[in-house]
Amino acid sequence: MSALFESFTLRDVTIPNRVWMPPMCQYSAAPEGPSTGAPHDWHFAHYAARATGGTGLIVVEATAVSPEGRISPYDLGLWNDAQTEAFRRITRFLREQGTVPAIQLAHGGRKASTDRPWKGGGPVGPDAYGWAPLAPSALAFDARHPVPTELGVDDIQDLVGRFADAARRALAAGFEVVEIHGAHGYLINEFLSPHSNHRTDAYGGSYENRTRFPLEVVDAVREVWPDDKPLFFRISATDWLDDGWTADDTVRFAADLQTHGVDLLDVSTGGNAAGVRIPTGPGYQVPFAARVKAETSLPVAAVGLITDAEQAEKILVNGEADAVLLGRELLRNPSFARLAARELGGEVRVPEQYHRSI
Ligand SMILES: Cc1cc2nc3c(=O)[nH]c(=O)nc-3n(C[C@H](O)[C@H](O)[C@H](O)COP(=O)(O)O)c2cc1C
Numbered sequence: 001m002s003a004l005f006e007s008f009t010l011r012d013v014t015i016p017n018r019v020w021m022p023p024m025c026q027y028s029a030a031p032e033g034p035s036t037g038a039p040h041d042w043h044f045a046h047y048a049a050r051a052t053g054g055t056g057l058i059v060v061e062a063t064a065v066s067p068e069g070r071i072s073p074y075d076l077g078l079w080n081d082a083q084t085e086a087f088r089r090i091t092r093f094l095r096e097q098g099t100v101p102a103i104q105l106a107h108g109g110r111k112a113s114t115d116r117p118w119k120g121g122g123p124v125g126p127d128a129y130g131w132a133p134l135a136p137s138a139l140a141f142d143a144r145h146p147v148p149t150e151l152g153v154d155d156i157q158d159l160v161g162r163f164a165d166a167a168r169r170a171l172a173a174g175f176e177v178v179e180i181h182g183a184h185g186y187l188i189n190e191f192l193s194p195h196s197n198h199r200t201d202a203y204g205g206s207y208e209n210r211t212r213f214p215l216e217v218v219d220a221v222r223e224v225w226p227d228d229k230p231l232f233f234r235i236s237a238t239d240w241l242d243d244g245w246t247a248d249d250t251v252r253f254a255a256d257l258q259t260h261g262v263d264l265l266d267v268s269t270g271g272n273a274a275g276v277r278i279p280t281g282p283g284y285q286v287p288f289a290a291r292v293k294a295e296t297s298l299p300v301a302a303v304g305l306i307t308d309a310e311q312a313e314k315i316l317v318n319g320e321a322d323a324v325l326l327g328r329e330l331l332r333n334p335s336f337a338r339l340a341a342r343e344l345g346g347e348v349r350v351p352e353q354y355h356r357s358i
Pocket residue numbers: 022023024025026061062104181183184234268303304305306325326327328329
């Protein structure tokens with residue numbers, strides 16, 4: 001029996017296997033103009049293919065809780081009824097396939113208002129549907145980015161409410177898991193890290209102050225997200241900087257997150273500073289997940305250059321993580337889970353329409 005194809009239950013949600021898809025922005029909510037933030041044909045086809053491929057859980061890409069929270073003008077959002085309704089088609093299909101639908105709720109902070117990666121990914125202004133980005137401190141991400149507007153305390157409270165509203169909409173849209181995006185140098189990561197948070201009020205300075213906004217978001221989301229459904233948090237376990245958030249901070253914070261009702265930590269790294277050299281290689285972020293797993297009781301998922309079945313199986317068998325997320329590999333091969341099950345002797349649901357391909 002393969003560990004990768006054992007089910008996993010969090011609260012009352014049972015995920016059929018441990019091969020999961022991490023959030024991956026498609027920047028495709030409106031290819032030729034300002035975005036409505038609603039998913040379209042592209043999103044349906046993209047997520048449907050990974051569901052028919054046997055993926056146990058799919059985390060829908062970073063979805064903004066407010067218009068200024070979009071990373072690009074082409075991102076998905078979840079702040080109005082039309083968006084909520086449009087997601088239902090995706091969640092319905094994923095459930096029909098036995099895949100658990102999850103969604104990452106996000107705010108881009110000082111890295112918002114940029115172009116699509118294939119158009120260079122640089123900051124865009126109002127002439128290209130952009131806006132002035134917001135952040136904990138008036139510190140630009142790099143020389144290319146504008147200096148963001150520092151959030152006032154009222155703005156921070158407003159954003160906490162927006163995360164809760166988006167979670168309420170995620171429930172109405174049929175999602176079974178919400179993931180809060182606390183990684184990759186976006187708003188919540190910006191608050192956590194002393195590199196990007198230079199505030200002198202209750203939201204900056206000490207560990208307790210830098211984690212205040214992220215934990216307020218967790219509390220507000222947990223309040224509206226049903227008790228029988230799991231809440232994930234994605235973290236950059238390290239900024240890979242001397243003056244940044246560290247792996248020690250992550251272990252401490254993981255325990256705090258669990259106390260506040262988070263059910264799983266999705267462990268990534270980096271993204272909060274430009275020009276940082278990250279020592280990438282197969283499974284390069286797994287040790288960060290493994291450390292949280294060893295030193296806390298919070299379940300974890302590992303991500304980052306996990307690309308083959310045996311490698312993924314080993315991570316679970318070694319007790320380094322409870323699940324693996326495969327990003328670019330699932331872009332290359334939507335049926336990764338089905339082929340991995342064949343290789344490892346695991347069982348995965350195959351749509352009846354495809355039975356002749358087993
Ligand atoms: C096209 C693309 C879009 C991404 N968008 C997001 C995102 O919306 N939210 C997020 O937390 N990470 C995002 N990521 C990071 C992935 O979730 C994942 O952590 C990363 O690609 C490393 O895993 P991999 O080596 O399996 O691809 C994105 C990655 C790619 C390739």
